[in-house]
Each structure stands twice: as C-alpha cells, then as structure tokens.
Amino acid sequence: MASNVRPQPAGSVARRVRQKEETRARILDAARELFVRNGIEATTMRAIASRIEYTPTAIYHHFRDKDALIEELCYLDFQALAAALIQIGEIADPLERIKRMGVAYSDFGLENTSQYRFMFMTQTAHSLVNVERIEKNNPEQDAYGFLVMTVEEGLRKGLFRPEFQDEHQLAQLFWSGLHGMVSLFIAKADDPWIEWRDPRATIRLLIDVMIRGTRRHGAL
C-alpha cells in the first residue's frame, strides 16, 4: 500500500515524530478528562490507557510516571491562567486592574475546579513543575508576578494606605482572599452544613471589600 508512495526518509521520520506527539496528546487529553471527571487520585494509569486503547505501559514511554503526566497538565494550566489574566493588562488604573484580575482569577478557578484543585490546593503542583520552564515576571507565564507588578505600580502611585509598603505582602493578601473563596467553595460546595451563597457574587463583594480596605482615603 505504501509501495507506490515511497515517502522520503525525511518525510517518514517526520511522520513518526508527528505520530508520537499525537499519542502523547491523546494521553494528555484522556488524562485530563478523567482527572476532571473522577479526580486525580481516583484516576488510574490503567483507566487512562484503556480509554485510548493502549496498555498502561505505553504511557510510561511518553511520561516518566504519573506525577510527570500530572505535571505536564499542570504546566499547561498555569499557562492558561496567565493567558486569562494577561487579557486585562491594558487597563490603566492599577486598582481597577486588580479588580478585573480578581474576577478573571476566580472565574478560572470556579470553571476549572479540577485543575485549580491541583494547582493551588496541593503541595506538589508547583514544585513539580520544572521551574525553569516558566519565565519569571513574564506576565504571559507568571500570573503571580503579574499581580505583584500591578500592586507595585499602585504602591508607586500612592494608592494604598501607608501601612502597606511591601508589594509581596499586599499581593499575597489579595491573592489569599480570592483563593480562600474559590478553594473553600471547591472543597465544601456539597457540604450541607454551610448555606452557601453564590460564590461569584460573594467574590465580587470580597474584592470590593479588599480594595476599600487597602486604598488610601480620597479618590475612588
């Protein structure tokens, strides 16, 4: 069948590379879907493999182990989060930018609960990701750095109350508030003990509260 086509060696090797990347991508897709649907712990290598009609061993030719597979997905997620945040980079007022970032961040978390859980609710995630792969302070890749830079700009412009001097501390304060709402909701949404209010509405209130509580008197 291939005898009448005679692909060039170069074309042939290219096809093999392409096929390898295709299987790799299929593994990632299957893993992502199962992780989201059943959680990471409950998803077995065997289940991922059988979903794409491979044996479990095949996965180990593309990823060192289960953690490496998770790490790759996690890396892509950090990129996606940063991409979601970068879109609001052009807004001039730092405070307004922080607000928008907060909304984008929490929307991302509430819509991608499985990813969010792994990115920010476990110890392993970030330390698993090979740090060199992410360019620090490049807002396209480093969401935290982007927040710190925005806070720093606000500090330079004197928008915050005098007790706030440290851009890291202030950034961590904002981030904590957002993360608290998102992660608490993810972990406890089904808990009958708590009469949950709409998290998106509460988040918006919280963002306003944090801005109001940190900014200097005068000028909205």
Add this chain to the structure above:
Amino acid sequence: MASNVRPQPAGSVARRVRQKEETRARILDAARELFVRNGIEATTMRAIASRIEYTPTAIYHHFRDKDALIEELCYLDFQALAAALIQIGEIADPLERIKRMGVAYSDFGLENTSQYRFMFMTQTAHSLVNVERIEKNNPEQDAYGFLVMTVEEGLRKGLFRPEFQDEHQLAQLFWSGLHGMVSLFIAKADDPWIEWRDPRATIRLLIDVMIRGTRRHGAL
C-alpha cells in the same frame, strides 16, 4: 497472680472495656502522628498498626475502615477548633470578636496544618463526619454557626455597610479571607516561586482590611 485478688465480674468487664478504649486511643494517637508527619494519603493502615505493634486487621475491630479512622480524628479536630474559638465568646463588640476569632482560627490552622488540611482542604472531611454528632449552632461544637451568630449580631447593631444584609454571605466572606491565607500558606509554603511574608502578620492585616472594608462609616 490474679488468684488472690479475684476481681469481681463487674470489675473485670470494666477492665476489658477500659483496655478496648485504650487500644482504640493508641490507634488514634499513632494515626494522628503519622498523618501529621507523612500526610494522610501516604500513611498506610499497615504503618499505623506496626507502630503500636498490632496487625493491620486489629484496627478494623475498632474502626470500620480508614475513612472512619480519619473521621474520628476529624471530629475531634472540629471540637478542638470550636473550643479554641469559644474562649473569646465573652467580648462585647461583635467586630472585635470577629477579629479575635480570625486570629484564633488562623493560629489553629497554622499550628495544626495536617488537621487543617483535612478539615477544610478536601471534599471528604466534613461530609464524612456524621452530621448528627455535631450540635448545630452550639458554639462549643459548630464554629461556623458561631461566626454566623456573631455576624448576625453585628448586622442587628447596624455595624456593617448597607450592602451587607445576609449574615451567611458576610460570614462566608470573612471565613474565605482567613481560609485563603491559611490554606495557601499550607499548600505553598515551600514553593520557591513565592517570596512569602510571615503569614501571621499578613493575616492580621487582612483581618483589619476586611473589617475596614465592611463596616459602616463612623465609630472606631
């Protein structure tokens, strides 16, 4: 040896009950220590058993399964947290009380990271605990109910800005902020990506920010 003492049947059965509770307590102690040291997932029933020189099967005579063992520890932790919060119940000003509760809550979380992780950073914890065991709105057992009641008192006294009407929403807002800082620090303290500031200091700032951002103008 026991022939000259001849314990009464009643005393003998009491001893057996006591011994059973002792082993049960030893299991709980061993499990707690290993959970704290190595994490819950990484702690095996076999490890718990061998630590107190029993076979794994013995544990199953005291607890239905691993989840039941975890649940028992978790129940005790919720009691401990509520106990830590109840101590500041006598303070008159609701806002000051919320502040103190926030400090106590975050101290508890930062000092008992393993427990906190399980209580509030997983889905399972609370839903595992048999709900009937905790008395709702009894501040000695229900920390969330205690917070809601305090917020409600603040609302009645008109201490909050007019856009806050719902005691649950406002309680969830405060709780989220605290939880965010505690859980983010627990999950990411070792992450070299973030230049962490002292979480206790940042938490205190955050509490002030949230109070300032929610309370009505005037007074204090």
Add this chain to the structure above:
DNA sequence: GCGTTAGGTTAACGGTGTTAGGCTAAGCGC
C-alpha cells in the same frame, strides 16, 4: 464446665503504580 463472644492473628483478594523483558516494524550503514 461449656457455649459464646471479643480481640486478635494469618493468609489472601483485588487493585494500584511501576518495571523487566520481549516482540515487531521501521530506519540506517554498507
């Protein structure tokens, strides 16, 4: 004394992540 039971054991089951070793088809050097 004698059956029953409580608290423990040994051995095993099914399922997990992972790996050693083999098989096959395709590429490369001659």
Add this chain to the structure above:
DNA sequence: GCGCTTAGCCTAACACCGTTAACCTAACGC
C-alpha cells in the same frame, strides 16, 4: 538488499495498598 539498532508497544510480573474471610484463644455468662 541485508543485518543492526532503535522506537513504540505489549505481556507478565513485582511490591504495596485497603480490606476481608477464616481461624484461634482467652475470658465471659450461665
């Protein structure tokens, strides 16, 4: 065109996990 090497995958197995069936034994109630 023919052997060698390698990539990609499979079979079979390992060690370990939570859990359970079956048994054993000492102490209890009658």
